[in-house]
Amino acid sequence: MTLNPQDYTGHVTAPGKFEGEARATLYYYELIMNGDGEDITPQHSDGEPVSEGLSLVRFVVDGEEAAAFGKDAQIECGDIVIILEDGLGFVSMLAFASDDAAEHWMYEWFGQPCKGCLACA
Numbered sequence: 133m134t135l136n137p138q139d140y141t142g143h144v145t146a147p148g149k150f151e152g153e154a155r156a157t158l159y160y161y162e163l164i165m166n167g168d169g170e171d172i173t174p175q176h177s178d179g180e181p182v183s184e185g186l187s188l189v190r191f192v193v194d195g196e197e198a199a200a201f202g203k204d205a206q207i208e209c210g211d212i213v214i215i216l217e218d219g220l221g222f223v224s225m226l227a228f229a230s231d232d233a234a235e236h237w238m239y240e241w242f243g244q245p246c247k248g249c250l251a252c253a
């Protein structure tokens with residue numbers, strides 16, 4: 133199933149799990165429901181999630197998506213987007229210029245020392 137990014141411009145105003153997000157977040161979330169994206173949810177070594185209900189899925193923004201979402205979501209072609217669903221079911225989108233930047237953010241977010249992105253190496 134293919135979604136048209138042009139159908140997801142603007143922002144979500146309705147209350148709920150996407151409130152206040154660019155509608156691009158909804159687009160990526162629906163892609164996840166279709167089985168797309170790379171699940172990068174951190175897990176303990178025993179496979180248990182580090183945080184109950186937390187989910188992080190990674191996408192690389194393509195040109196068509198950047199053209200549709202760039203203004204609302206401030207993303208560019210080639211950016212790394214992480215769709216984060218928290219334990220309460222709220223969904224947000226984070227965008228990074230590189231996997232390196234995304235990796236650094238993830239370590240910081242979990243309160244761990246960065247294992248050596250380019251900026252920290």
Ligand SMILES: [Zn+2]
Pocket residue numbers: 235236246247248249250251252253
């Ligand atoms: Zn770092």
